[in-house]
Amino acid sequence: MQLFLNATSPYARLARIILLEKDLLDEVTLRWCDPWADDKALLEVNPAGRIPALVTNDGTTLSESMLMAVYLDSVSSHVPMLPASHLADVLHLAGLGQNLMDAAFTTVIARKHYGTEIDQSELGRRRRRAIQRITQQLDSELHESQLAPSITLGEIACAVALDYLAFRLPEVHWKEAYPQLKAWHAAVIARDSFQQTAFM
Template sequence: MKIYLNGTSPFARLVRATALELDLKPIELEWVDPWSDQPGLLAVNPLSRVPALQEEDGTVLTETLLIVRHLIESAGHDAELRAEDMRTISELGVAYGMMELAFAFTIHKKHCGDAGTTLQDRRRTSLGRGLHAMETAVAEDSRWSLSRLCLWITLDYIRFRDVTDFRADRYPALTALFAAHKDRFALQKTSFA
């Protein structure tokens, strides 16, 4: 198996971290720049996006959550990820949506600077609501799961790209979750670069 990825994609990090959490046999890493339409990436994904996963038989999967689902199915177990749990699946939708918002905010800022404030403000407001919802959920139950893995990477991406103010006094449960898992092998090994 081979993953096409780059070092700053939160989506690719979620795929790679999931594989590590599942203790899958090492997956070949193909580092690419999705923004420059490289022929090698275009050959597997006409949309020139990462992550893309290529199986031994040549089959290619794209879209993070589809790849993650496939990895969990092929592992035959989900370790601590609780991927079958409805609460995890429900929360994963919000955590993944927050990842999309943080990424869209970053790319918009990179390409359009300060233009489009209405859209950017809306993204930040939605992200803030997501953070509050996750703060409540984590305060109720702080167990690790696939949604928490996605949430952790999103929080780290928000920090990495300075997307929005993430104050410890405002989000104590999220801050505690972030600190509790920062040394996790799957997260250490995949840090943004």
């Protein structure tokens, strides 16, 4: 398999963490690239020019990190990240994590192209409100005592999103606002898969 990625995409990091947790990293060649430069090899496998893009052993390209997660969970014999016993709960958390990632990532990209004044636009203010609501909800739902030795897709998505928020939008100060969520997050990112994939 091949994984097209860069070091700062929260979506690519989610895919790498899943590969590590599923003990599949040795079966994948990491193809580091710049999606903003219309990387030729990336465009050949994913015409949208987006990362991550996972090319399976039979040459099929998967182009959304959550879809990759479902696929990788299915081809590994490790403990499922999408356990049938509480699938709705896991997908609920995965959705919150995905939405937080999207709001934070879109804010960062909008600022890159239009400057910080874009935050005052209708969409900028909407993204900011979404970030505030989601972090507040995560604080009410996630507790360090709930963590098990195995990890679910929902927990990975939320932890990656929160880490990305701290990395790219530190002015949000979610750790100061939500000490309970901070403790949960600290316990999750202590895992080796998060340490190996830290944003830089």
